[in-house]
Amino acid sequence: MRSAARAYSLVVASVSVLLLASPTAFAIGDKHGQAPPPPGPSGGSSGSTLTAKATDTGIKVTQSGGGTSGTSAKALAPVDPNWEPPACWYEPVATPQALKTAVDRLKKNPNDDLVPVTPTLSWGEDLMVDHYEKGKAESGGGDGYENYNLGKDGMFWRGVINADRANDPESYDCEDTLFWQNAGTLPADKHAPTPDILAAYAYDKIKVPETEIEARPATRSTVNLPTWVWLDKGTFKEVKVRAELAAAGVWAETTAKPVALHLNPGTGDAETYPASGDCTINGDGSIGTPYAKGEAGRTPQCGITYRRATDGKPYRLSASITWQISWQGSGGAQGALPDGTFETTQDMDVQEIQSVNR
Incomplete structure (x- = not known):
């Protein structure tokens, strides 16, 4: 002892x-x-x-990846509150x-x-x-x-x-x-x-691009007409964080892979597309499809339809990216860690008048 x-x-x-x-x-x-x-x-x-x-x-931390240049980096929140x-x-x-x-x-x-x-x-x-x-x-x-x-x-x-x-x-x-x-x-x-300790240390250092969704209409929607939501391609890519303790000959690389965008309309009087609210991330890093003129009445790949108008107080639309976490390390060690999320919110006013998105 x-x-x-x-x-x-x-x-x-x-x-x-x-x-x-x-x-x-x-x-x-x-x-x-x-x-x-x-x-x-x-x-x-x-x-x-x-x-x-x-x-x-003496642990040295390096990060690679994380999306397009110019995006602000933010820390992940583990989905497991006890982690x-x-x-x-x-x-x-x-x-x-x-x-x-x-x-x-x-x-x-x-x-x-x-x-x-x-x-x-x-x-x-x-x-x-x-x-x-x-x-x-x-x-x-x-x-x-x-x-x-x-x-x-x-x-x-x-x-x-x-x-x-x-x-x-x-x-x-x-x-x-x-x-x-x-x-x-x-x-x-x-x-x-050990590699799993360094992997967890690296996880805590991961920085991901801030979630900035595109929506049409951007801040004012209309009852019973879809609000289209999307993100441009290349916005979300894998993030790799390597933690190395060279003096001990140990290293681990933790990878965060974006897998879904979850939409929460901010009210129970709304329908999400898909129904789960989870919009998958495409292979090119995009989410959903951009709105085009004349498509106001169509069902978007990713979006929301509000069924009730706001009454002086906007709904709080939240969008969170889920990041799947895995790691590998020295000696062939590997494993998984709890998924991580990053969430942003924006106000959405919903009006009764039927109108076409522009």
Whole structure:
């Protein structure tokens, strides 16, 4: 069992532990004992002091696809209200030499330097030396490490908190203290960064085009005459988000595929086409068929007929795209995640007078 023995703050000196995002590894300082600049907005600096946040991660996220240029990107809402992205996971953070360098600096400045070993706790010089240099077991029973495991192939790992769930109690489930993991292996822990964990992390980062439907008439319809709804071709295409933790040799690519547009007329006094309100997405990314002059009385492929006029208060027509989610990852892993949706609304006034759409 790995457990923390003493709590300190997460402020570390420039030569203490810093989570550094790099293509191949994390590091605590560099080979000269000096810490590199903090990674992006997750770190900060003031004089000789650097701050490493518990939410720093080495996971690199890239997205491709998502529709035509110029469309605004929005986050998906899972159709399963109980689904959540991972709250925390473990990552490699330090090589044996990097950890030794940090502790050597602690010996020179024991009152100022701290080394984070969990998302919430840090250890001072005496415990770092006892456990990682002299091999003394933790009070909770965890085995010690002789001379920082120098010469061995692997890295020390610690927990990382998902910034989007930082206030969730579950984000503090990854509190095992800084521990060793042999190269090419993952921890035997449910919070290990397995492909399914990275796939769920990637899902939470998906951005899709905003749903902007075309309707005729656009904002004023007529009782018993269809309102045609459509989207131009190429608007909706697959979105792929890849999450990769290179230091652990793990990756996952989550794909969101648009499958249907659902119409909700905003009133029970209406009929949708098709009856389910689900307009399928065509192979070219279009939905429905555009209205053409003279087709006002025909049944549209995708649309609505209102049966009752509005009375001073418009109906709220909502249109939501359903995105089917699947993923594949390192080692041949694959699976599915809950469908996602994105919804927009617009006001619809409905009049009694019979007229022809223009």
